[in-house]
Amino acid sequence: GESVGLHLPTLSVQEGDNSIINCAYSNSASDYFIWYKQESGKGPQFIIDIRSNMDKRQGQRVTVLLNKTVKHLSLQIAATQPGDSAVYFCAERSRDDKIIFGKGTRLHILP
């Protein structure tokens, strides 16, 4: 598989617990934020997005929180399952279409 997860911070979570993955973004002009999930050997998969005029958005088992004051984004996954094991990374996009990707966090599920 693809070794994109090497040297990344790792979050280990017990199966069934909630996971919280954090991201600090860099561009004050960023207006739109996205979370991606990347499994080994595959391309990033869109999970959820949020616009800067919101501070919270919920999807199926996932919630994204945005704190513009401290330029912080988090992804919460409820009732973590073995299939959630992957690298998660955030992306920020500004109105002038500058897109910046975070380096990612590896989520490891403990049985």
Add this chain to the structure above:
Amino acid sequence: DGGITQSPKYLFRKEGQNVTLSCEQNLNHDAMYWYRQDPGQGLRLIYYSQIVNDFQKGDIAEGYSVSREKKESFPLTVTSAQKNPTAFYLCASSIAAYNSPLHFGNGTRLTVT
């Protein structure tokens, strides 16, 4: 089933050879992108195209070339001038709006020896 198709999944080349990576999308997206992913690093933009017959250099364009003759297709050529070509290459597409996500293909792993 709409999506982005990258081929091949694995590619092996000898040093000094040019190689072309394929990317096709049937999402009717105007914008297409090529990224390079190396272990422990964020995605780095190689080239992008917002419309047919037009494209712009990204942050690490040296040693790469692209074409955009059709809306659906955005092939990337890794030339012999690229000093460190071994990497995982990702193609993405998006509608032409800043508040829309990029959709990615499943990548091509290029190994140059």
